[in-house]
Each structure stands twice: as C-alpha cells, then as structure tokens.
Amino acid sequence: MGSSIVYVGMDFGSFKTSVVASHGHRETMHTAVGWAKDHVSRAMLGCDVVIGKNVFEQRMALNVVRPFAKGALKYLASEDVGVSPDDVVKRKEAAQLIVQEAVRKLQIPSGASVFGVVGSPSRAGIDSKKLITEAVQGSFDAVMIVAEPFAVAYGMDRLSETLVVDIGAGTTDICPVYGSYPSEDDQVTIPLGGDAVDETFYSLMSEAHPEAQLSLNMARQIKEKYGFVHDVNEQAVVSLPVEGRPTDINVTESLRESCRTIVEPIVEGIQKTIGHYDPEFQRPLLNNILLGGGGSNLKGLDYMIEQSLEPFGGGKVLRVYDSVFAGADGALKLAMNLPEQYWEQLRSGATGQSDSRNDMLDAA
Ligand SMILES: Nc1ncnc2c1ncn2[C@@H]1O[C@H](COP(=O)(O)OP(=O)(O)OP(=O)(O)O)[C@@H](O)[C@H]1O
Ligand SMILES: [Mg+2]
Missing domain, CATH: 3.30.420.40 (ATPase, nucleotide binding domain)
Structure with missing residues (x-):
C-alpha cells in the first residue's frame, strides 16, 4: 500500500466543493465554515468549528464564512468587494479547512501518494491563484490547478470547439x-450567478408578499426546487410562514422574473x-x-x-449530465491521464499551473 497512488479531482467552487478519487470515493459539501458563536453554541455543537456539510443547518449557532462569496478571493480583488484584511485572513483559513475536510472525507489509505487536479475559476487573478494554491497544497503530495470550464469540457470529451x-x-x-x-x-x-438570483427573488418577494417570512437560504431552496425561466402553465406554490402560520403562497411570477x-x-x-x-x-x-x-x-x-x-x-x-460532479470528474480524468513521471516532477517542484497547458493537452 505504501507506494500506491490515489488521484483526486476537485471542483473548488464558491458555493460547493466536490471531490472524486480514483479509488471510488466521492464527496460534495458546501464551501463554508462555521465557527461556534459562543460557549453555549460550542456546548450545543460539541465542537468549535463546523466544516461543509452541516454549516447551513447549524447556522444560528455559527459565524459562517464562505471564503469565495461574491467572487472575493477568486477573481476579484478583496477590496473591490468590500472584504477587510481581517476578513481575508479568516477566509483563507476557511478555504484551507474545507480542502482538508474534503480530502479527509475521501478516506485515502494511509501511505498513498495523493495527486490532485483542482478546478479553479477560469480567470482567477494572481492573488486568488496564490490563495487557492496555499489552501490546497498541504492536502496533496502534488497538485495542479486548471481552469474549471476546461475540466468540465475535458470530462465530457469536448475539447474541440x-x-x-x-x-x-x-x-x-x-x-x-x-x-x-x-x-x-x-x-x-x-x-x-445563483447568489444574485436568490437576492433578486428575496427582494421581489419582500415587495410582493411582505407578510411572508422568508430567508435568503429559503429563497435559494425554493429556486433550486422550482426555478425556471420559460413560460409555463404550472404554478409554483410554496408554504411560507405568515405570522407563524404555514400559508400557501404563489411565487411563480417573482421566481420567473428573478431566474430570468x-x-x-x-x-x-x-x-x-x-x-x-x-x-x-x-x-x-x-x-x-x-x-x-x-x-x-x-x-x-x-x-x-x-x-x-x-x-x-x-x-x-x-x-452537463451531472452539474455537481462534472468539474470534479473531469479533473480526476485529467489527473489519471497525466503521466506518473509528470506527477513526480510536480511533487518535487512547484504547484502545476496553466503554464503546463501543453503537457495537459498531450495527455488529452
Ligand atoms: N436545481 C437547481 N436549480 C437552480 N439552481 C441551482 C440548482 N442546484 C443548485 N443551484 C444553484 O447553483 C449555484 C451553485 O452552483 P455551483 O455548485 O456550480 O457553484 P460553485 O461552483 O460552487 O460556484 P462558482 O462556480 O461561482 O465558484 C447556487 O446558486 C445554487 O443555488
Ligand atoms: Mg463552479
């Protein structure tokens, strides 16, 4: 087992992180970390930090950090989206914890070399690439970062035109x-992207149905279940609390307008x-x-x-056939198609970046 290799493909998105590994394990989680708000929350949760999966369910007890929310640290300079330097430090820590947790969930046999391809936003700036590189480095023996859309196309064998x-x-x-x-x-x-749709839906609903109690998270869930952009005869009717009482509300118009x-x-x-x-x-x-x-x-x-x-x-x-895993699957396929000696070179040197593009295409 000592000399075995496990290849990993990762889609490190601003909303969710998906990972798949060559030994068959796969996992998806929210790209979010929550720190317990106080002693009471800590006692209730039984821990200081919640990573990925249960963050949204437990959010009342947590200070939630989504490291890449609104494109911050991914393709926009943090100051452009109003992220303070302290916040940047917290977001970096959160990004690292998410990668560690995602890789841990893959249950990689101890002693195996872990070679990963990570899909990152196609136009991540230098600072963002640095952050992503730092976040992923400790979790892999060698890692290469590629543009996410390239990973998606690679996975679907659609590399031309x-x-x-x-x-x-x-x-x-x-x-x-x-x-x-x-x-x-x-x-x-x-x-x-989807966040902007949620925000628009939330504000349209506040105008159209001020009596209904809705959170941004509920708005997202409604969108994920019913969201549509075309003209349909069906109606989207959801149950929302009005003065604490579940009430059926027709959200069709607000939903269509926001999705469009x-x-x-x-x-x-x-x-x-x-x-x-x-x-x-x-x-x-x-x-x-x-x-x-x-x-x-x-x-x-x-x-x-x-x-x-x-x-x-x-x-x-x-x-794509599966929007949750399409990027991670493509990244894994690329990882497995790259020659082992290439990985060994990466292991001993720096993180792979897009300057290795020709090697990747040779592997394609
Ligand atoms: N069934 C669905 N219908 C509509 N929207 C959906 C559905 N499922 C997920 N979404 C939305 O897709 C968005 C998340 O997409 P995805 O998981 O590809 O993002 P990401 O890769 O983490 O983000 P990014 O690419 O911006 O870094 C969210 O806004 C989510 O609400
Ligand atoms: Mg994505």
Whole structure:
C-alpha cells in the first residue's frame, strides 16, 4: 500500500466543493465554515468549528464564512468587494479547512501518494491563484490547478470547439475550449450567478408578499426546487410562514422574473466571447454550447438561451449530465491521464499551473 497512488479531482467552487478519487470515493459539501458563536453554541455543537456539510443547518449557532462569496478571493480583488484584511485572513483559513475536510472525507489509505487536479475559476487573478494554491497544497503530495470550464469540457470529451458556460453561485464563466488550453483573454467572467438570483427573488418577494417570512437560504431552496425561466402553465406554490402560520403562497411570477435576470447577461457574454474569433469559427462554438454549474439546472434555461441566440443565427445548448460532479470528474480524468513521471516532477517542484497547458493537452 505504501507506494500506491490515489488521484483526486476537485471542483473548488464558491458555493460547493466536490471531490472524486480514483479509488471510488466521492464527496460534495458546501464551501463554508462555521465557527461556534459562543460557549453555549460550542456546548450545543460539541465542537468549535463546523466544516461543509452541516454549516447551513447549524447556522444560528455559527459565524459562517464562505471564503469565495461574491467572487472575493477568486477573481476579484478583496477590496473591490468590500472584504477587510481581517476578513481575508479568516477566509483563507476557511478555504484551507474545507480542502482538508474534503480530502479527509475521501478516506485515502494511509501511505498513498495523493495527486490532485483542482478546478479553479477560469480567470482567477494572481492573488486568488496564490490563495487557492496555499489552501490546497498541504492536502496533496502534488497538485495542479486548471481552469474549471476546461475540466468540465475535458470530462465530457469536448475539447474541440466547445463553449463552456459555467453558471456557479458567485459568477458565470464563459470559456471557449478548442483544442488548446484556454488563455485568460479568451474568457469572459460575469459577476452574476445563483447568489444574485436568490437576492433578486428575496427582494421581489419582500415587495410582493411582505407578510411572508422568508430567508435568503429559503429563497435559494425554493429556486433550486422550482426555478425556471420559460413560460409555463404550472404554478409554483410554496408554504411560507405568515405570522407563524404555514400559508400557501404563489411565487411563480417573482421566481420567473428573478431566474430570468441571468439570461440576458449570459447571452451577451456568449456574444462577447465568440466576438474574439473570426466568423468561420464562431458558428461551431455557437453550435456547441455546454451549460454547467448548479445554475444550469434552472428549468428551460438551455431552451431560452437557444431562443435568445436566434437573431444571431441560432445555437445549440447542451447541459452537463451531472452539474455537481462534472468539474470534479473531469479533473480526476485529467489527473489519471497525466503521466506518473509528470506527477513526480510536480511533487518535487512547484504547484502545476496553466503554464503546463501543453503537457495537459498531450495527455488529452
Ligand atoms: N436545481 C437547481 N436549480 C437552480 N439552481 C441551482 C440548482 N442546484 C443548485 N443551484 C444553484 O447553483 C449555484 C451553485 O452552483 P455551483 O455548485 O456550480 O457553484 P460553485 O461552483 O460552487 O460556484 P462558482 O462556480 O461561482 O465558484 C447556487 O446558486 C445554487 O443555488
Ligand atoms: Mg463552479
């Protein structure tokens, strides 16, 4: 067992972190850490820190930190999103704890070498890459960081002429993959994703149904269950407390309106991205749009993007088969396809970054 290798693929997202390993284990958890608020909370929880899984259930007793909320530390400078230096330190600690916990959950046999590929936001800035590298380093014997959309496309064998649209919580990343590793200039990041939809839904509901008691977390859960963007006859009716009494409330209009807010920016982002290429190359990309990320589950979104592209000659949109694990599965596949000697080089040197792009494509 001492010389065995376990390969790991990780999608380190702002909302959730998913990991899969070559020995068959997989795990997903929220990218969140909660510290007990006080002595009472600590006694109730039986610990100081809750990582990942139960953070939202236990949030009343916790100070919750989502290290990458609103794109902070991922692709935006922390000062641009109002994160104080103290907060940055806490977020860094949280990021490290999440990676450790995710890898621990994989139950890797002791003594095995752990080689990991981690998908990070496609346009993570230098500071963010540094943070992600620091957060992951201690948990792997060698680690390589790749653009998340590349990992998604790699996992689905769509490395030529594919436009990946990864709709996450904090951001939507639009990234063309066409037989070479995507450069930063090729990609577009929109600072909008599921979190923004939740916030809009929450505020529309406060206007339309001020009597209903709703939290942001409940708004997200309703969106995940009923969220849609197309015109449907069905109604979304949910039970919400009104003065403490469960009451059926029709949320159809507020929900549709909020879910639709991301469609236009996505279509504009697609046009902006393909606009960088000569016209002959634009058509294949438009005919091969791959929707990933949790936000891709919004009902009717694939169809609505196709419809919105009609004035521009149309397009074809496909969803990934499993938005939770698509990135991690692709990262694992890449990890396993890279030659062992490459991993050994990484083990003895620095973390792999996108400068190793040609090696990756040779492995593809
Ligand atoms: N069934 C669903 N319908 C609509 N939205 C969903 C559904 N499931 C998850 N989501 C939303 O997807 C978002 C999370 O997506 P994902 O897990 O891909 O994010 P992430 O990779 O952690 O974030 P990012 O890519 O921004 O770093 C959340 O806003 C979540 O509410
Ligand atoms: Mg993501």
